[in-house]
Amino acid sequence: MSRTSDPATPAQAHEPGGAASADLLARYGDALMTTFGTPARALVRGEGPYVWDAEGRRYLDLLGGIAVNALGHAHPRLVAAIADQAATLVHVSNLFTSRVQVDLAEKLDALVAGDSGLGARVFFANSGTEANEAAFKATRRTGRTKVIAMEGSFHGRTMGALSLTATEAYRAPFAPLVPDVTWVPFGDADALAAVMDDTVAAVVVEPIQGESGVVVPPDGWLARARELCTAHGALLWLDEVQTGVGRTGTWLAAEHDGVVPDLVTLAKGLGGGVPIGACVGLGAAGDLLQAGHHGSTFGGNPLACRAALEVIAVIEEDDLLAHVTATGDWLAAAIEGLGLPQISHVRGRGLLRGVVLTAPVAKDVHAKALADGFLINAPRPDVLRLAPPLIVTREQLEPFVAALPGWLGASA
Ligand SMILES: *Cc1c(COP(=O)(O)O)cnc(C)c1O
Numbered sequence: 001m002s003r004t005s006d007p008a009t010p011a012q013a014h015e016p017g018g019a020a021s022a023d024l025l026a027r028y029g030d031a032l033m034t035t036f037g038t039p040a041r042a043l044v045r046g047e048g049p050y051v052w053d054a055e056g057r058r059y060l061d062l063l064g065g066i067a068v069n070a071l072g073h074a075h076p077r078l079v080a081a082i083a084d085q086a087a088t089l090v091h092v093s094n095l096f097t098s099r100v101q102v103d104l105a106e107k108l109d110a111l112v113a114g115d116s117g118l119g120a121r122v123f124f125a126n127s128g129t130e131a132n133e134a135a136f137k138a139t140r141r142t143g144r145t146k147v148i149a150m151e152g153s154f155h156g157r158t159m160g161a162l163s164l165t166a167t168e169a170y171r172a173p174f175a176p177l178v179p180d181v182t183w184v185p186f187g188d189a190d191a192l193a194a195v196m197d198d199t200v201a202a203v204v205v206e207p208i209q210g211e212s213g214v215v216v217p218p219d220g221w222l223a224r225a226r227e228l229c230t231a232h233g234a235l236l237w238l239d240e241v242q243t244g245v246g247r248t249g250t251w252l253a254a255e256h257d258g259v260v261p262d263l264v265t266l267a268k269g270l271g272g273g274v275p276i277g278a279c280v281g282l283g284a285a286g287d288l289l290q291a292g293h294h295g296s297t298f299g300g301n302p303l304a305c306r307a308a309l310e311v312i313a314v315i316e317e318d319d320l321l322a323h324v325t326a327t328g329d330w331l332a333a334a335i336e337g338l339g340l341p342q343i344s345h346v347r348g349r350g351l352l353r354g355v356v357l358t359a360p361v362a363k364d365v366h367a368k369a370l371a372d373g374f375l376i377n378a379p380r381p382d383v384l385r386l387a388p389p390l391i392v393t394r395e396q397l398e399p400f401v402a403a404l405p406g407w408l409g410a411s412a
Pocket of ligand 1: 127128129130154155156157206210211239240241242243267268
């Protein structure tokens with residue numbers, strides 16, 4: 001997995017984007033809707049864990065397209081697989097199938113079902129929110145409508161997934177949303193037990209809340225949620241859009257808790273950057289959506305399926321799950337080992353980490369890191385999120401750890 005990479009020009013300290021970027025960003029401002037605000041940079045290419053902007057400055061990508069670029073940028077195997085598939089068959093609609101689609105469905109079913117002994121079936125979509133729409137519709141086929149969702153949750157921006165997303169600023173402009181959602185504090189077993197009864201269709205959970213700042217629930221909580229769902233005939237629906245596909249050092253984050261869900265949604269890391277989402281139903285949950293209940297023109301097209309198969313193959317063949325665990329543990333220990341009073345602790349698992357600061361300066365740190373050639377983000381005022389490509393090495397991460405004290409105003 002060690003890939004050569006030319007060091008090129010490091011980003012100039014605190015220098016804003018140059019003329020080429022400024023021109024693109026001005027055109028962006030006129031041509032695109034304002035949904036995302038002003039982009040941080042215009043990027044032109046990537047290789048391994050690095051990307052370059054229009055001025056030729058290099059950045060270490062510790063965000064990975066927000067947990068998407070599992071194999072980094074321009075991974076030779078992914079490039080070759082996509083090119084080969086593009087020259088063979090890109091799209092056929094779901095009136096037809098393809099070998100790569102069936103291969104990927106079987107592979108996902110096996111990875112998700114593990115040794116649970118349950119059969120699994122998959123529905124392919126094109127994004128995380130769409131994978132969740134499929135799961136949400138599947139919950140309605142139980143004959144129940146009540147869904148329990150978590151405070152701090154993020155499940156996507158389409159109307160159904162938004163109805164299960166906690167952030168008020170995302171929800172309020174679009175009310176009324178889908179009704180019959182009950183909210184409980186994330187990680188609170190007693191609160192969950194108090195709202196569970198035999199009218200609950202599903203409990204929807206992120207095993208680690210990513211957008212909310214890489215929040216890990218207490219040990220045993222997910223297993224308790226599983227027990228409560230089983231006791232009340234409710235579906236346990238895990239949104240592993242961010243945590244799945246090796247991000248936390250196992251195929252699913254729920255494996256750490258020994259929990260077998262009924263529904264799992266995947267997307268971000270699955271295609272290594274090619275858009276794909278998947279809703280996997282285990283056992284009876286795989287039969288809830290029947291002919292005519294749901295559909296997608298693009299979902300599961302050969303190009304996306306081939307990319308996902310290649311991502312999974314590289315993770316397996318390069319033993320990346322063990323690498324993610326070792327590298328993530330090293331990174332967390334190295335950051336905590338700085339012993340900075342500005343850092344409270346590092347949370348998360350594998351290569352999904354939140355650096356919790358003792359003051360709400362995450363946005364400022366993010367801006368300084370960007371100026372120095374490091375891409376991270378600030379999902380909360382006091383949390384930095386790190387989700388680098390799964391292929392990143394310690395050696396590549398060391399400059400980030402070394403620079404952190406400077407951005408926090410600490411002497412190294
Ligand atoms: C990013 C994310 C989504 C939404 O995925 P999109 O591809 O942006 O629609 C849903 N759930 C979780 C947990 C996510 O992190």
